[in-house]
Amino acid sequence: MEQRYSSELFERAVDEFSKLPGVGRKSALRLVLHLLRLDVGAVDGFANAVSQLRHEVNYCRVCHNISDDEVCQICASPSRDRTLICVVENIRDVMAVEATNQYHGLYHVLGGVISPLDGIGPADLEIQSLVERVAHGGVAEVILALSSTMEGDTTNFYISRKLSQYEGTKLSVLARGLSVNDELQYTDEVTLGRSIVNRVEFRS
Amino acid sequence: MEQRYSSELFERAVDEFSKLPGVGRKSALRLVLHLLRLDVGAVDGFANAVSQLRHEVNYCRVCHNISDDEVCQICASPSRDRTLICVVENIRDVMAVEATNQYHGLYHVLGGVISPLDGIGPADLEIQSLVERVAHGGVAEVILALSSTMEGDTTNFYISRKLSQYEGTKLSVLARGLSVNDELQYTDEVTLGRSIVNRVEFRS
Secondary structure (H helix, E strand, O other), rough: OOOOOOOOOHHHHHHHHHHOOOOOOOHHEEEEEEEEHHOOHHHHHHHHHHHHHHHHHHOOOOOOOOOOOOOOOOHOOOOOOOOOOEEEHHHHHHHHHHHHHOHHHHHHHHOOEEEHHHHHHHHHHHHHHHHOOOOOOOOOEEEEOOOHHHHHHHHHHHHHHOOOOOOOEEEOOOOOOOOOOOOOOHHHHHHHHHHOOEEEOOOO | OOOOOOOHHHHHHHHHOOOOOOOHHHHHHHHHHHHHHHHHHHHHHHHHHHHHHHOOOOOOOOOOEEEOOOHHHHHHOOEEEEEEEEEEEEHHHHHHHHHOOOOOOEEOOOOOOOOOHHHEEEHOOOHHHHHHHHOOOOOEEEOOOOOOOOOOOHHHHHHHHHOOOOOOOOEEEOOOOOOOOOOOHHOHHHHHEEEEHHOOOOOO
């Protein structure tokens, strides 16, 4: 293919930005021209933040949320209610629930939901480690905060069976303020917050 | 300020993306979550492209366009018409003119236009080096391809005075297919291409 710009470095930077989701060729060009005008320190700050993020970020060994340390700030916090575990699909959902300011317990990030069509089974998710947390004791309630999709419902059902032997631990799901097929991460904060407050006992 | 995410590295990456023009907090979050899911090689490729761009890119010593070498590919190309120089404000305008496929001469990137309000005078721009290129001889025509703004017109006028002594070199401006106050970089390719073909002799 013919080169479009007079510099291969420039071409490559535009290509890299174009690969990002939602960034077209024209936006990529605009962003690269912006970076060219910044001073070296600012550009290095940007590049280092991206590189370090991928190389150095950890996942909490308790809840699997992103963390700078072995255990994340939420799991390590003395002010969180340690008898509550909110089960979510991914780290974005942790952020969504945190943004409601309605929840002060701990989390458990599954890393996905059971989806046979995508080849994702229970063993691909952090379900066993959730069972171990509950088995370890001291968990009064597990809140299943998965998206109200078929895959989310399937995962809720699977987890409820796995946890059914622990009678001291209540299981609940988010109140169905969410309509069917809503993705958790796109739900507005008020609706999501209300659905946490109005959570109901899980019946499988 | 309270930290919004459970990882400072994550927070910093979102902050850095938020600084880019046209990228809001939500878009930055989406981009960072995307980068977290990529493999290490892909993220390093992105970060290196950004870092190298700023550290290693050169500006052509003849026309001041971006270049990987001392002289850019356009100035070095044997297939370009070396008797034509198209004067533009910035590297983005070189790209805009190249995209029309109507021009096969060389360029001269001023690095801006004369703008007393912004404190930009002739000495801040690559005008002297343009005069030297013309004085060196062999330039049949200088095409002034600046935006049709007051600053562009002022710069056209200044350059025409500087080049008036070189009678072997014709001066032309883009045909006024552009309406007043149009920025060159936002003009569609057909209009811009036509205005190059229909360029007219400059009269000050």
